[in-house]
Amino acid sequence: MTKVTLTVNGRAMSGECEDRTLLVHFIREKLGLTGTHVGCDTTQCGACVVHMDGHSVKSCSILAVQASGSSITTIEGLAGQGELHPVQAAFKEHHGLQCGFCTPGMVMTAVDLINREGGTLTEETVRAGLEGNICRCTGYHNIVKAILAADAEMATGRQAAE
Amino acid sequence: MYATSYHRASSVEDAVKLKSANEEGKYLSGGMTLIATMKQRLAAPSDLIDLRHIPVLRGISIDGRKVTIGAATPHADVAASRELAAICPAICKLAGHIGDPHVRHMGTIGGSIANNDPAADYPAGLLGLGATIVTDRRSIRADDFFTGLFDTALEEGEMVTSVTFEAPEKAGYAKFNNPASRFAMTGVFVAKTAGGVRVAVTGAGSSGVFRHPGFEQALASNWSADALGSVAVDASNLMSDMHANAEYRANLVKVMAKRAVISAG
Numbered sequence: 001m002t003k004v005t006l007t008v009n010g011r012a013m014s015g016e017c018e019d020r021t022l023l024v025h026f027i028r029e030k031l032g033l034t035g036t037h038v039g040c041d042t043t044q045c046g047a048c049v050v051h052m053d054g055h056s057v058k059s060c061s062i063l064a065v066q067a068s069g070s071s072i073t074t075i076e077g078l079a080g081q082g083e084l085h086p087v088q089a090a091f092k093e094h095h096g097l098q099c100g101f102c103t104p105g106m107v108m109t110a111v112d113l114i115n116r117e118g119g120t121l122t123e124e125t126v127r128a129g130l131e132g133n134i135c136r137c138t139g140y141h142n143i144v145k146a147i148l149a150a151d152a153e154m155a156t157g158r159q160a161a162e
Numbered sequence: 163m164y165a166t167s168y169h170r171a172s173s174v175e176d177a178v179k180l181k182s183a184n185e186e187g188k189y190l191s192g193g194m195t196l197i198a199t200m201k202q203r204l205a206a207p208s209d210l211i212d213l214r215h216i217p218v219l220r221g222i223s224i225d226g227r228k229v230t231i232g233a234a235t236p237h238a239d240v241a242a243s244r245e246l247a248a249i250c251p252a253i254c255k256l257a258g259h260i261g262d263p264h265v266r267h268m269g270t271i272g273g274s275i276a277n278n279d280p281a282a283d284y285p286a287g288l289l290g291l292g293a294t295i296v297t298d299r300r301s302i303r304a305d306d307f308f309t310g311l312f313d314t315a316l317e318e319g320e321m322v323t324s325v326t327f328e329a330p331e332k333a334g335y336a337k338f339n340n341p342a343s344r345f346a347m348t349g350v351f352v353a354k355t356a357g358g359v360r361v362a363v364t365g366a367g368s369s370g371v372f373r374h375p376g377f378e379q380a381l382a383s384n385w386s387a388d389a390l391g392s393v394a395v396d397a398s399n400l401m402s403d404m405h406a407n408a409e410y411r412a413n414l415v416k417v418m419a420k421r422a423v424i425s426a427g
Contacts, residue, residue: 002168019168019210020200043198044342046264055238055267061197062268065168066190066212112263131344132262 004068008033009077019065024048026064027074035075035104039134046133049105049112050074056112058132075104078111086157087111087150096146098137109133110147119155121148164206170215174323177211178298181319184209189321191234191273194265219272219323222246227329229253233272233322241266252333252351252426256287259337261344272322275307278314278370280401281345285371286364287335290351293327308371330355332385334426336418337365340405347406348414350374352422358382361419366411368401377419387420 005014008031015030027050028034039047041060048060051073059067078085084092087110097103113121113129121129126147127140135143167184171177181187187209190196199205213219219234222243229250231240240246241258260266260274260283274284275295288295288304295302298321307315316322330353337349346365353360361377364370380389397412406414 018165020163020166022163022201041201043194043265046262049264052267056264057267058264061194061201063168063193063197063210065170066193066214109263129263132264 002065002068004030004064006067006069007071009073017064019063021064022060023050023062023064023067023072024059026067027059027072030064033074033076037101037104039101039105044132044134045102046105046109047102049108049133051108051112054115056109073108075108078107085111086153087114087147090146090150090153091143094142094146094149096138096143097135102133102135102137106130106133106135106143110143110150113147114151114154118151119158121151123148163200164203166200166207167209168212169209170212173216174218174298174321177213177216177321178319180209180211181321184211187211189213189276191270191276192236192268193273194261194269195273195277195279213272213321214270224249228326229329230324230326231271232324234270235272237261237266237269237271237274238263240271249329250291250327250333252330252335252353253287253291255425256283256335256351259283259339259344271325275325276314276316276322278308278310278312279345280311280367280370281340281347281349281365283335283337283346283349283364286346286349286351286362288325288327289371289373290335290353290360290362291327291330291333292353292355292357292360293325295322296324296326297322305373310369313370328356332426334422334424336421336425338414338418348411348418350415350418350422352377352381352419352426354381354385354426359385363415363419366400366415368399372399374415374419381423385423387423390416390419390423 001016037047039045043061188207190210219232223230237257237260247254293304333353335351337346348366349364351362359382361374376393395412395415397408400408400411402408
């Protein structure tokens with residue numbers, strides 16, 4: 001067993017696991033944060049997307065020991081003080097989910113995309129940014145709408161702050 | 163996944179030492195192929211030697227027209243490098259279309275070429291650019307590095323540390339994606355380099371990435387998509403699988419080569 005230490009959603013957390021334990025299982029089973037989902041388990045569906053040191057990654061394809069020492073943000077870490085993150089609010093407003101299984105990964109992917117390309121997103125770049133995330137319910141239309149709306153909302157927020 | 167032991171290397175020397183102490187071990191870079199393969203129990207290394215935390219392996223440096231990319235540099239960094247895009251945009255475009263954004267945050271150039279998947283993008287880019295692959299013990303020309311399906315000139319325990327190339331006068335890359343995996347069903351990299359025109363094809367050859375001398379000659383005398391129209395593509399050495407047969411790939415090789423030339427300008 002190896003000790004893995006992570007900063008998760010701003011809090012230092014640690015736990016023991018086998019070297020072969022995947023990061024997603026560590027997050028769900030050792031840390032009890034079950035918002036991050038295991039969908040395909042083969043690096044395709046993106047339900048397990050979290051941010052590692054500020055970048056979106058598929059936590060089913062990384063060992064927990066590989067991530068040790070890094071800073072992780074999961075879906076539980078987005079909302080602040082009872083208020084939804086603008087991307088979460090936009091998914092709610094634009095009905096960007098049906099069964100909700102892919103939603104944590106979609107939201108984390110959208111936040112990463114807006115972090116990288118915020119203010120310049122188009123329908124085309126959003127769809128390209130969702131390359132690694134699969135939704136079997138919505139047909140993606142409302143997910144794309146929600147991300148564009150959140151991007152616009154957050155750009156307005158940035159301008160107001162400047 | 164079978165049990166394995168993880169080691170985090172702090173330097174190139176440390177990594178090589180760990181590898182020689184663990185014969186059944188494997189170097190682990192981004193892990194975007196290796197971890198997936200281990201999950202399927204198609205690989206079972208006794209030990210993993212993680213290279214992601216070795217500072218000298220990461221980053222892009224540019225000296226005039228000479229480009230050096232550290233082996234543990236993720237695809238996303240290559241895709242987003244403005245300095246690199248200013249002198250060789252084709253390699254940035256290539257890196258920006260590997261897998262998906264999450265894979266590009268983890269997967270590395272060194273891992274990609276050491277694995278030499280016959281449908282990976284970087285082998286075409288490096289062979290097309292006439293790059294040199296630098297390891298812990300020597301430099302290997304791309305022409306000598308990619309030796310077959312998942313096969314390279316790397317010796318037991320040898321580790322890629324960087325790749326270097328001269329920015330070409332012009333270069334372009336076009337690929338026809340597998341719609342599910344985003345691997346190249348065929349990808350063609352064309353470059354006009356100081357050493358002549360080079361055309362490298364990935365995703366199509368039954369022995370992995372290869373150069374196309376017919377295209378190279380045609381483009382050397384006339385750098386235009388039209389020059390490729392009359393050049394034959396032999397289907398006999400191309401892959402056939404559930405996605406496309408050899409004849410279909412032969413056609414894709416020509417179409418992608420034309421698109422690559424057009425994108426190179």
